[in-house]
Amino acid sequence: xxxxxxxxxxxxxxxxxxxxxxxxxxxxxxxxxxxxxxxxxxxxxxxxxxxxxxxxxxxxxxxxxxxxxxxxxxxxxxxxxxxxxxxxxxxxxxxxxxxxxxxxxxxxxxxxxxxxxxxxxxxxxxxxxxxxxxxxxxxxxxxxxxxxxxxxxxxxxxxxxxxxxxxxxxxxxxxxxxxxxxxxxxxxxxxxxxxxxxxxxxxxxxxxxxxxxxxxxxxxxxxxxxxxxxxxxxxxxxxxxxxxxxxxxxxxxxxxxxxxxxxxxxxxxxxxxxxxxxxxxxxxxxxxxxxxxxxxxxxxxxxxxxxxxxxxxxxxxxxxxxxxxxxxxxxxxxxxxxxxxxxxxxxxxxxxxxxxxxxxxxxxxxxxxxxxxxxxxxxxxxxxxxxxxxxxxxxxxxxxxxxxxxxxxxxxxxxxxxxxxxxxx
Amino acid sequence: xxxxxxxxxxxxxxxxxxxxxxxxxxxxxxxxxxxxxxxxxxxxxxxxxxxxxxxxxxxxxxxxxxxxxxxxxxxxxxxxxxxxxxxxxxxxxxxxxxxxxxxxxxxxxxxxxxxxxxxxxxxxxxxxxxxxxxxxxxxxxxxxxxxxxxxxxxxxxxxxxxxxxxxxxxxxxxxxxxxxxxxxxxxxxxxxxxxxxxxxxxxxxxxxxxxxxxxxxxxxxxxxxxxxxxxxxxxxxxxxxxxxxxxxxxxxxxxxxxxxxxxxxxxxxxxxxxxxxxxxxxxxxxxxxxxxxxxxxxxxxxxxxxxxxxx
Numbered sequence: 001x002x003x004x005x006x007x008x009x010x011x012x013x014x015x016x017x018x019x020x021x022x023x024x025x026x027x028x029x030x031x032x033x034x035x036x037x038x039x040x041x042x043x044x045x046x047x048x049x050x051x052x053x054x055x056x057x058x059x060x061x062x063x064x065x066x067x068x069x070x071x072x073x074x075x076x077x078x079x080x081x082x083x084x085x086x087x088x089x090x091x092x093x094x095x096x097x098x099x100x101x102x103x104x105x106x107x108x109x110x111x112x113x114x115x116x117x118x119x120x121x122x123x124x125x126x127x128x129x130x131x132x133x134x135x136x137x138x139x140x141x142x143x144x145x146x147x148x149x150x151x152x153x154x155x156x157x158x159x160x161x162x163x164x165x166x167x168x169x170x171x172x173x174x175x176x177x178x179x180x181x182x183x184x185x186x187x188x189x190x191x192x193x194x195x196x197x198x199x200x201x202x203x204x205x206x207x208x209x210x211x212x213x214x215x216x217x218x219x220x221x222x223x224x225x226x227x228x229x230x231x232x233x234x235x236x237x238x239x240x241x242x243x244x245x246x247x248x249x250x251x252x253x254x255x256x257x258x259x260x261x262x263x264x265x266x267x268x269x270x271x272x273x274x275x276x277x278x279x280x281x282x283x284x285x286x287x288x289x290x291x292x293x294x295x296x297x298x299x300x301x302x303x304x305x306x307x308x309x310x311x312x313x314x315x316x317x318x319x320x321x322x323x324x325x326x327x328x329x330x331x332x333x334x335x336x337x338x339x340x341x342x343x344x345x346x347x348x349x350x351x352x353x354x355x356x357x358x359x360x361x362x363x364x365x366x367x368x369x370x371x372x373x374x375x376x377x378x379x380x381x382x383x384x385x386x387x388x389x390x391x392x393x394x395x396x397x398x399x400x401x402x403x404x405x406x407x408x409x410x411x412x413x414x415x416x417x418x419x420x421x422x423x424x425x
Numbered sequence: 426x427x428x429x430x431x432x433x434x435x436x437x438x439x440x441x442x443x444x445x446x447x448x449x450x451x452x453x454x455x456x457x458x459x460x461x462x463x464x465x466x467x468x469x470x471x472x473x474x475x476x477x478x479x480x481x482x483x484x485x486x487x488x489x490x491x492x493x494x495x496x497x498x499x500x501x502x503x504x505x506x507x508x509x510x511x512x513x514x515x516x517x518x519x520x521x522x523x524x525x526x527x528x529x530x531x532x533x534x535x536x537x538x539x540x541x542x543x544x545x546x547x548x549x550x551x552x553x554x555x556x557x558x559x560x561x562x563x564x565x566x567x568x569x570x571x572x573x574x575x576x577x578x579x580x581x582x583x584x585x586x587x588x589x590x591x592x593x594x595x596x597x598x599x600x601x602x603x604x605x606x607x608x609x610x611x612x613x614x615x616x617x618x619x620x621x622x623x624x625x626x627x628x629x630x631x632x633x634x635x636x637x638x639x640x641x642x643x644x645x646x647x648x649x650x651x652x653x654x655x656x657x658x659x660x661x662x663x664x665x666x667x668x669x670x671x672x673x674x675x676x677x678x679x680x681x682x683x684x685x686x687x688x689x690x691x692x693x694x695x696x697x698x699x700x701x702x703x704x705x706x707x708x709x710x711x712x713x714x715x716x717x718x719x720x721x722x723x724x725x726x727x728x729x730x731x732x733x734x735x736x
Contacts, residue, residue: 191508195569198475198502199525405477407506418439 006227184312300362310396313403335363358388434483458623501575658706
């Protein structure tokens, strides 16, 4: 994981640019059998797809012969598509790509639209349509700095970053929380706990376990940050410095067609895309985000790890853990769903309240951080989080102390409550 | 002087009373047996002495003053439920546990070397615990318990799981520890080892102390004037002669050799008995039978269970 993580993160930045610059460049020949005789040459050829209308071929024979005749696939239009929209089928022995399917359906749809429009017999229709097609709006999002400076930001990118933050917190808290639970359970099942608690206090043992694993997690995280930064920097120097052999191509088939008229000015290569993403990523307050991430990670981890420790102390084997894991995991899982909504409206009520609730705030507030939420909200949410983890640590400590010395007992919530109340000195 | 005292210790759990005003007086440099049936409260008392849990009321006096937090460094505890980290190497683990007891790394290494050589387990140092047999693991646990030379040693069921050879080794080590000045408290169900090792005992049943004292005095106190009498001669005649002040409980006869168990009644003495049979039997041996700790244990516990029926 230590090495894989940074490679994964670097890939998240590099791959979208790479994919955007890549396309399916193998040529394909596709036969079309139009039994209605209405749609001749409606589907346009592209640079890589060519369509041939076969007039007098029997449907039965084509399925055997199409490959021999050099076709990669064949299309059969059985009936009038206005009446039976599903009467067109593409056959192939290989999976039909999404692009091909989209191309075929879009061409047919456009043809049908035109036919319908024509049936209304409006004068100057072509001019109107051309006029309509020329209408185009491009919204750019500009983030205003405090000094009035403007940086172009990308909403999509912010959503991406906030999604990564939310997922990372979720992933880290569960991964290391469960590690705490396993560790506690192992000590209990091994019976070494009785030897150790005769030397140190149970609370010290529990905190030692939680803090020890926290340090492992932070080390791991910092390693990831440094390695990711390293890999991204390395890639940017290699590619941005040298653009000659990067294919200047972009988009899917459809985009290629619409762009053909505009010339090649908008076509950007991999290195430009990548430079773009990098610049926009750097427009996010990296240091602030990193600090917030560390804070919410540690806060969220301490909150959940102490609960996981109590569960580990209550059970004798991992199979017993389910009933207690569920209520702990639930707020985490719900957080991810809420985070999805928060990406769309990071300043809404939902986002506000769930970034105050300490069980969801590490994920929800982290999802909001790239959108620069008000400082007072962040401060309030952090304060609540700290207060809550102090409480849960105390709460879990009481359960832990009794639990680690209880062997072979099937534990219920009622029992846990008793342990908590009678934890004594 | 008492090295360890428990005064009126009470411990309640959610639904039962684990210890009810229990007292304990362990003299310095003695071997003290803490006895009682399962669930009597022995382990709870031991955990309180180890400060794993605290008493609800009452106090523990350690070496003349109330028990303090850092006294854990002067106590060695071998719990009944004992284990080790399975994936950790033996040496590393022993070192870790020794340092938890307050030893410096240097001292811990030196002492571990001594004990590992003594038990001839030096080759295990770099092995993982899971590679060792249970008996081997117990040796390591024992070493870790005594390593920091505690003044008080607490063994909870030390012999469970030991094979006879290791059990004997353990016995020798316990006696050696006593010789070196340690005070030893141990709890066990093995009454044979109690008779062999203990100077004093306390018997706990249903959270209360029901018997305490020096082991010889207790056995004297519970004797029921039974004599084991080996002889050859006429059994019927002997029974006849012993009628009145004696009660012949059982006679085992093998090849004309008789072993009779005779109870003395009405303050009769052994001398009286010899006088009664001396002309009619050839006496091979005559010995007063002291009750075993096993018998006393069963008798006392059953008696206390009868007088205090479960509520």
